[in-house]
Amino acid sequence: MKKILSGFFAVSLGCLSLPVFAAGDAVELPEQEWSFDGVFGTYDKASMQRGYQVYKNVCANCHSMDLVSFRNLVDLGYNEDEIKAFAAEYTVEDGPNDEGEMFERAALPSDRFVAPYPNEKAAAAVNNGKAPPDLSLMAKARVGGPDYIYALLTGYEDAPADVEVGNLTYNKYFPGHLISMSAPLFGDDVEYGDGTEATVEQMATDVSHFLMWAAEPKLEARKQTGVKVMIFLIIFTLIMYAAKRKAFAKVH
Amino acid sequence: MSFKSNNKVVQWVEDRLPIISVMHHSIYEYPMPKNLNYLWNFGSLAGFALVTMIVTGIILAMQYTAHVDLAFNSVERIMRDVNNGWLIRYIHMNMASFFFIAVYIHMFRGLYYGSYKAPRELLWQLGVVIFLLMMATAFMGYVLPWGQMSFWGATVITNLFSAIPIVGENIVTWLWGGFSVDNPTLNRFFALHYLLPFIIVAVVMLHLIALHTVSSNNPLGIDMKGPQDSLPMQPYYTIKDLFGVGVFLLAFSVFLFWAPNYMGHPDNYIPANPLSTPAHIVPEWYFLPFYAILRAIPDKLGGVLAMFGAIAVLFILPWLDRSPIRSCKFRPVARIFFWVFLLNGLALGYLGGQPAEGWYVIASRVATAYYFFHFLVMMPVILPMIERPRELPSSIHEAVMKS
Numbered sequence: 001m002k003k004i005l006s007g008f009f010a011v012s013l014g015c016l017s018l019p020v021f022a023a024g025d026a027v028e029l030p031e032q033e034w035s036f037d038g039v040f041g042t043y044d045k046a047s048m049q050r051g052y053q054v055y056k057n058v059c060a061n062c063h064s065m066d067l068v069s070f071r072n073l074v075d076l077g078y079n080e081d082e083i084k085a086f087a088a089e090y091t092v093e094d095g096p097n098d099e100g101e102m103f104e105r106a107a108l109p110s111d112r113f114v115a116p117y118p119n120e121k122a123a124a125a126v127n128n129g130k131a132p133p134d135l136s137l138m139a140k141a142r143v144g145g146p147d148y149i150y151a152l153l154t155g156y157e158d159a160p161a162d163v164e165v166g167n168l169t170y171n172k173y174f175p176g177h178l179i180s181m182s183a184p185l186f187g188d189d190v191e192y193g194d195g196t197e198a199t200v201e202q203m204a205t206d207v208s209h210f211l212m213w214a215a216e217p218k219l220e221a222r223k224q225t226g227v228k229v230m231i232f233l234i235i236f237t238l239i240m241y242a243a244k245r246k247a248f249a250k251v252h
Numbered sequence: 253m254s255f256k257s258n259n260k261v262v263q264w265v266e267d268r269l270p271i272i273s274v275m276h277h278s279i280y281e282y283p284m285p286k287n288l289n290y291l292w293n294f295g296s297l298a299g300f301a302l303v304t305m306i307v308t309g310i311i312l313a314m315q316y317t318a319h320v321d322l323a324f325n326s327v328e329r330i331m332r333d334v335n336n337g338w339l340i341r342y343i344h345m346n347m348a349s350f351f352f353i354a355v356y357i358h359m360f361r362g363l364y365y366g367s368y369k370a371p372r373e374l375l376w377q378l379g380v381v382i383f384l385l386m387m388a389t390a391f392m393g394y395v396l397p398w399g400q401m402s403f404w405g406a407t408v409i410t411n412l413f414s415a416i417p418i419v420g421e422n423i424v425t426w427l428w429g430g431f432s433v434d435n436p437t438l439n440r441f442f443a444l445h446y447l448l449p450f451i452i453v454a455v456v457m458l459h460l461i462a463l464h465t466v467s468s469n470n471p472l473g474i475d476m477k478g479p480q481d482s483l484p485m486q487p488y489y490t491i492k493d494l495f496g497v498g499v500f501l502l503a504f505s506v507f508l509f510w511a512p513n514y515m516g517h518p519d520n521y522i523p524a525n526p527l528s529t530p531a532h533i534v535p536e537w538y539f540l541p542f543y544a545i546l547r548a549i550p551d552k553l554g555g556v557l558a559m560f561g562a563i564a565v566l567f568i569l570p571w572l573d574r575s576p577i578r579s580c581k582f583r584p585v586a587r588i589f590f591w592v593f594l595l596n597g598l599a600l601g602y603l604g605g606q607p608a609e610g611w612y613v614i615a616s617r618v619a620t621a622y623y624f625f626h627f628l629v630m631m632p633v634i635l636p637m638i639e640r641p642r643e644l645p646s647s648i649h650e651a652v653m654k655s
Binding site: 039067072133136137140141142143145175215217218221222223225226227229230233234236237240241243244247248251252 | 325487
């Protein structure tokens, strides 16, 4: 019986390891340490604020982030006035007003992040024919998630002699290596308010952290709920086990 | 049904509708073999998973929008703005996998202990019907978030029907409600994804009626001969099932709270784009063995037939296995080939997740051939020739006392 049970257990575990799909031309990604990893993982607000600064000044020139609103920035530790000020840096079209006219106004915390281009065609037209993808879910939409983003941002290097790059750029970690996005970070692209040195690695770490939050804003609530649920379930299961033992003790 | 109540209201209802005595009979005093092991927990766990899926699914349907332009963002709205929406959606996503885990273990338990043999043939076949309905439901559910894998999975699977001679193309157009996977497809998949679980509930009811008519099999595979062989369901197996639910939920919670996307595919967080095909289109893990069989056959129609044949063969399994002994405990040779079959199934699952190239193709063909060999040759022809079953104990009670 024990053998059979452990066999079935091995089978179910085996099934679970199956989704490690054929990655084909994937490259081994160096693993980073993130504060949001682990059982009690949480986001690092300082890192996210720096990451938002990088996103705002570098990424957002070409990439949209349609699923995130300015009001969500409260998760990064900003207060309401700061968020209003961030939003007010952008203008959005609203309307129609009572005269039936569309009009422009400063963005509000309730507005989504403002995209750099009016539509995908416009984005593609000025970016080498390939529209930069929306970044809202980037940290969940690629194998490796934040590790992949970090690797990609730091993976630009000279192409090997036998690779014809054309109007693309060589990147060690991009599947297929030839990416439309030229290297976005060079060092000191932003000046961090908290005095952290803005190296390429530091900025890549911070913006990956920020993008992970953008993709999975409920991660902290999820892990905290998980700990409580586990405590409940362990107690529940132990009681049920004791009750089961007691019931079956008299069975012969 | 010697049910009498002192409560006048209960007795009044009982005299007009014997619902209380039926419940009392079938979930209270219902006799079950006293030697069931923990593998017999997975039936109730599958039922638990089904109820969880229906409850979370109905809640999700209140927030979801079945339209090609809105579906993806409506799911993200659930994840971001709906109170505890992330929790409900992740439960629904991960419980789908755990439902299949429970059902696969339940099925392999049936295979090992011969739970499909007389008089349990219809019980087994109803189980296969549930399995088929589950697969259809899971497939259509995966399409609803309208990510890249949703769209391309739907395209690949619906295109299978084009392999049917003459009318194939027409059938595919009819399934799609147009000339490609598009809004009508998404809408009908949503309607059917909401409908099928309730049909599953109905078939589960039939499954349970059949079960209660023939009663549970047990690890010895011999019939209960009297009260000394059995225990009433309450309290023994209700409490054991609840303990099982606790362990099941513990394992489930590890995925739900710490790796909710582990069993999914990252590409499904990219909105569906009919103009851009993902590098590898892979179904959810629970379909991979059948996907491997599909791709193993070099002919499209042949592949489709083999894939459906792999399930159809389960329908006739009760008549393919000719041994009068149910439990592999007393079948020294069948027991070995059960494990070979199980490993072969796992191999098929692994191969289904790999690209169809190189040695993967050859291995898939060998594993596919073995899958059918096991059911069509090993069970009905070879095993009866070479196997000498061990002697059965005379009763469950006696066997339990001896151990």
